Structures are given as C-alpha cells and as structure tokens.
Amino acid sequence: MENEAIEQLTTIDGVGKAKAKILYDTGFETIESIKNASEEEIAGIKGIGEKLGQKIKAAADQIVIEEEKTEEETAEKIEASPVTITLDTETKRLLNIRKKQKSKKPTFKQTDSHKKKKLADYWRKPDGIHNKTRYAKHGKCPLVEAGYGSPAAVRGLHPSGFEEIIVNNIKDVESLKTDRQAGRIGRTVGARKRSIIEMKAAELGLKILNPTQKVD
Structure with a gap:
C-alpha cells in the first residue's frame, strides 16, 4: 500500500520518490489529501519548504480539477x-x-477473541488440551472444515x-x-x-x- 501511495504522489510536479516518502510519512497518502491541506501545512513539512510547498499544492489542485473534469466528460461519453x-x-x-x-x-473466529482484546478477531487453528473449540464443544465457534467451501x-x-x-x-x-x-x-x-x-x-x-x- 505504501509503495502504491508513493507512486501516486510522484505524479505531482516537483515530487520525486524522496519527497513523496516525506509526504507519505507526514500523513499525506493521496493527491486528494494534499489538495485539502493548506499551503502552510505543506510548506511546514521538514524537507519541503515554502516555494516547493506552493508548487506541490498548486500541482495537486490542478490534477484533482483535471480528474474531476475527465470524470464528468467520461460520464457523458461512455x-x-x-x-x-x-x-x-x-x-x-x-x-x-x-x-x-x-x-x-458461520463467522470463524479465534478461540476467546470475544473475551480478550489481545486476541485478533480472525480464525486461527485452535490448540491446547483444554481448548473447547478444538473438540467442537456445543456453543463454541465451529471448526473450519472442507464442507463449508464453495x-x-x-x-x-x-x-x-x-x-x-x-x-x-x-x-x-x-x-x-x-x-x-x-x-x-x-x-x-x-x-x-x-x-x-x-x-x-x-x-x-x-x-x-x-x-x-x-x-x-
């Protein structure tokens, strides 16, 4: 996801991979997010500066305007x-x-994930000699089996x-x-x-x- 976001940011005039990484790390992951920010916010990023910040903001605004215009034209043409x-x-x-x-x-979940915050809410094969899910006890999450497949x-x-x-x-x-x-x-x-x-x-x-x- 990071590489895709950085690649998108490099389409802005004046932004190379290094500057795109700086923008991404600061929280600007899309061109739209730069458009919604002010020039002061962009210029205030360490490694950007006032002149480059103004250039990046203007270029991002122009890209978004062109995309919106193209989208409207496409809706009419297609x-x-x-x-x-x-x-x-x-x-x-x-x-x-x-x-x-x-x-x-059913929704397959990890044993006791509904009780303990530290347990992720996704399926993991149950283990342990006292694990009730492992023994398919009534009332526990069912086991993942071939019969549930398409x-x-x-x-x-x-x-x-x-x-x-x-x-x-x-x-x-x-x-x-x-x-x-x-x-x-x-x-x-x-x-x-x-x-x-x-x-x-x-x-x-x-x-x-x-x-x-x-x-x-």
Missing part, C-alpha cells in the same frame, strides 16, 4: 451496454448452491459468472478474455486513469464490475 455471460445449466446450479452455502456459513467449479467466480480480474492499467484490460473474464478496477487507481480504463473496456466489449457510472 454509453456502455450491459455485458453478460452465457452460463450453462450446471454452472447456474452450482452458483445457486454457493449462494445458499454462503448465507449459512463448489470447486465456481470457486472464485463473481456472482454474475465472470472470472474476476483486478485491473490497474490499459495493458491489464487488453489482456482480459471477453468471453469469461471481467475487470475490477484497483482501489488505488485515480479518476483520470479509471475513466481511460472504462472507455477502453467499453470499446473492447468488456465488463467492469465497479464502474464509475452504474448501468441499469
């Missing part, structure tokens, strides 16, 4: 039609089974039936297979690059699972 996948009867059946299984699936044939598929692939740039979009794969834009992708990805996906007839403009 006329994406819903992309669907043709599923066979067996796949539909297995997806329905998975949906029912997930609705009944059918192997549809494991990892999106509910729509597409294989979900994270995309961060145009190359990732172009590598998708239109007949069975759909893209999910990475959370660190900015508005300008996101709009470009969505336009390219619409051009190639690809499905984006988290588009900026929802298609009914």
Whole structure:
C-alpha cells in the first residue's frame, strides 16, 4: 500500500520518490489529501519548504480539477451496454448452491477473541488440551472444515459468472478474455486513469464490475 501511495504522489510536479516518502510519512497518502491541506501545512513539512510547498499544492489542485473534469466528460461519453455471460445449466446450479452455502456459513473466529482484546478477531487453528473449540464443544465457534467451501467449479467466480480480474492499467484490460473474464478496477487507481480504463473496456466489449457510472 505504501509503495502504491508513493507512486501516486510522484505524479505531482516537483515530487520525486524522496519527497513523496516525506509526504507519505507526514500523513499525506493521496493527491486528494494534499489538495485539502493548506499551503502552510505543506510548506511546514521538514524537507519541503515554502516555494516547493506552493508548487506541490498548486500541482495537486490542478490534477484533482483535471480528474474531476475527465470524470464528468467520461460520464457523458461512455454509453456502455450491459455485458453478460452465457452460463450453462450446471454452472447456474452450482452458483445457486454457493449462494445458499454462503448465507449459512458461520463467522470463524479465534478461540476467546470475544473475551480478550489481545486476541485478533480472525480464525486461527485452535490448540491446547483444554481448548473447547478444538473438540467442537456445543456453543463454541465451529471448526473450519472442507464442507463449508464453495463448489470447486465456481470457486472464485463473481456472482454474475465472470472470472474476476483486478485491473490497474490499459495493458491489464487488453489482456482480459471477453468471453469469461471481467475487470475490477484497483482501489488505488485515480479518476483520470479509471475513466481511460472504462472507455477502453467499453470499446473492447468488456465488463467492469465497479464502474464509475452504474448501468441499469
């Protein structure tokens, strides 16, 4: 996450990797956070200074304005039609089974995590000769077992039936297979690059699972 944030900050005019690291360590992890700060706050960071602080603030403001403008233009330009996948009867059946299984699936937690703050609220294999979870005592968290898993044939598929692939740039979009794969834009992708990805996906007839403009 740190490397991705620093890479994003280096797109600001006047900010290299060293300055981006300083900004990140100070709490400015995104271009938006710099836009929301004042020039005095940026200039007050050790290693930045007044002139560079003004330059960084102006550049960040300009990037955000351009991204917002691009996003508005994209909303007008993209006329994406819903992309669907043709599923066979067996796949539909297995997806329905998975949906029912997930609705009944318990939340697996570490033994006594609800009692002790020092214990993380996630699953860990129980151990110890007195551990009641280990012996599957009634009233304790159930053990993780193979029976709770999804059918192997549809494991990892999106509910729509597409294989979900994270995309961060145009190359990732172009590598998708239109007949069975759909893209999910990475959370660190900015508005300008996101709009470009969505336009390219619409051009190639690809499905984006988290588009900026929802298609009914």
